[in-house]
Amino acid sequence: MSTSKAIECQLAIIGRGMAGMASAFYAARRGISTISIGITGGTIFASGFLDLMGVHPIEEKKSWYDPWAAIDDLIRDIPHHPYARVKKKDIRDAFEEMLSFLKEANLPYYRCKEHNIEMITPLGTVKRTYCVPHTMVNGVRALKKKCPCLIVGFRGLTDFSAHQIVATLQEKWPDLRATIISFPNADHVSELFPGEIMAQTLELSNNQKKLIRALSPHVKDAQAVGMPAILGMHRSQEIAGELEDKIGVPVFEIPTMPVSVPGLRLNDAFAQHLSLKGIKHYSQSRVLKVTNGPKGSFVLSIGNRKPEYTVRANGIILASGRFGGGGLYADRQRIRESLFDLPVCQPRDRNTWHCENFLDSRGHPANRAGLEVDDLFRPLDSTGQPAFERLFAVGSILAHQDWMRMKCGSGLAIATAYAAVNAFLRLNG
């Protein structure tokens, strides 16, 4: 006998990474009654950068200034890349909609519509990306000008080495220097993590003052000051502004290794918005079973270990990610899709999954394994037909892309979520 509670909705979104969040966001804005299932996922691993398209062909390490031209080249060479199924205008609209929401959510992003921008990473490398949180824009500018600049690290924050960034960039940016200061109220703390606690500490004006006191003597000739991205959880721009006022030079954040605050901010912004829009999120649940309901609908049994809810949905968006997200699963023989056992396009055998060199410029073939979809982002069954009328797949679970090497992760999530939600709208009538 089933004791689970019944839920009715039009659309169930499985996965809570960037693609799942974006799907829920677009669905909410289109008035689709939606639920979202899955533990907090990929967004907390985000650096804060929103990549659109950066490198193609990856084996040539060709890095693009113009992401739109890169996409043209990409889909000419890899016609099955998910970008080939989204009109460029739709990708633009998807970003527009997303970025204007983030602005309203007090998490403004900076971009130059037509081209990529460059920003430094915590390893001291320079990365081309499409958008950065507004709190990083002074870093983009300082890097461009190579002006005298100070990178600040915090004692005990082992995930972020200011000296590493400075030494690594030395040749490109000779006027960069590093200093290490104490973090407010952290004299007795041995180890700091670049997460919520540090960020929240800096939301108190008293602590901001302490930070300013510790920081000011080191500024000297610096025309900009960069520090790890921990300037508050929700008012980062204001806090950065407060710092700038007091120390007299532009301040910017540098992403840290995950879990990073910019990822948490994105996650929070989405979560709050979706909750306001009435989208229920089952954060402790996973989908245990899906069966077919009437007229192409689905019945999902969700719960932690045992079924807690029975969801009736007209459509499903699968945004369950790859191996880490649980969307794909690999045993010694093959790669499978975890929920529907959909066919996974994949290399012949384990011998061809990964190159012998971790950094092989061709990328690892396993990273291009994934689901094949039609133009409406519906996964295909073994006959090449959509497996279900209203099942969609978005984000990194899709085949024929290597988002890590092509630097297209966020764009892929945003564009395919946008396309899938619109396709659902059309098919659902």
Next chain:
Amino acid sequence: METQVLIIGGGATGTGLARDLALRGVRCIVAERGDINAGASGANHGLLHSGARYVSTDPTVTKECQEESELLKKLAPHCIENTGGLFVAFEGDDEKYVADFPHLCSRCGIPVRALDIKDAHELEPALSKDLIAAYAVEDATIDPFKLSLENISQAQQHGTTLLCHNKVVGFKKSGNRIRAASLLNTKTGKETIVEAEQVVNAAGAWVREVAALVGVSIDMLYSKGSLLVTDNRLTKRVINRLRRPSDGDILVPGGTASILGTTSVRIKSLDRIIPTIEEVDLIVNEGATMLPILETTRYIRAYAGVRPLINTQSEIDDHSMSRRFALLDHAQNGLENFATIPGGKLTTYRYMAEKTADLICQRLKVASPCLTRTEPLPCTQAGRWTEPGLGPRQWVKEKHTSEPLLCECEMLSTSVIDSVIRSIQKQNGTPNLNAIGLRSRMGKGPCQGTSCGVRVVGYLYEKGLLDSDHGLTNLKEFLCGRWIGERPVLWDGQLIQAELKEVLYCGLSNLEL
């Protein structure tokens, strides 16, 4: 530079020989082309054989193993875990071999005790239900890194000079003697000439290459063996399959993990010794017959080493053939101050070193007796941090809790890394990720360098031990080195780990560009 003995190779034999000679008052230089235990000495099971494995194939080796393992248990207890071992047979195994085993053991004087099936399952619950016979023997495990680091450390205290990353590129002869060797520092490109009275070639699998530089040819065969490391320790004891030595038939505890192996693949070139997916699958399938959990457990990496075999043109297979060592006195090739010791078993490394040192001392007319047979191997800082599980214990005990952790899997705090850095500097080395990883557990946990790699590099920068973009080069070398071992075990959990690694280093940080 000038020395009495130049030892080529910093593996178990080379470092053991350095200690043996140093304790006899002989000055040595050890030239190692990589770092300590770079070859087979660092890529084996870490098994201190009781001798039981060889009772059917080689009574001499059996005896040597037994004597040496007893000796080492007394003299180097800090490098050894006296786990005991089991020989186990399963339905379908050769029953004659099983029945003969206790007799062969007693004929060789190897203590062996038959166990009830029920008792064996109680001792090792992971054993398959198909168990038909079990015998307890005196196998143990040995930490080859700690062993070599302690050996070289005491040798250095007695005047030995260690030159890591120094490859022998040529010899200068005069008459029937080697006068000097030229070393090339593979990191700096600097050349060093070492004048030596005696030269010992202890380059393991590379002895043929070294000997060829001085015109001596050694007929070698190479047998690659691959091993797998599990995430958790699965048994208390060493588990040997009771059959003729074959693939995937030994599971050895390695502190907090277990090590399953091995294979035997003839290879022609020493250029790229890596564990393959075929080998991994073979080992897992074979191992799962003994312990079904080996089918489902998480493996965190694989590694491969090469058994250097002197070609005796015999028909016996490599698992059996690798067991004997040969000390080649090249006086017979017309070079009176040159000898080669290709290495054999880790268990008998000390004995090989002693025999070699005897020859060298006889040539040098040094009368001092061997002391490694009686003197305990000191326990120093040099080898301290190779021990699995020490990180977490000390973190609590030594109040490292007041320091940041640089490696979370193995709980290594900044002061542990500081201590390892000091050891590297004492050995004339440059602190970098590979050198630190060799001397500690850094990078050996499930994350395989994902978090600790970036943290330790950052720490080295903060300490002023790295400059320019050398940290990136360092990270690349380290991650690519780890990857060779990870690649063949990338399914299920470890594939998720590898994906995260690529997200961080490539997706977010462009390390591949």
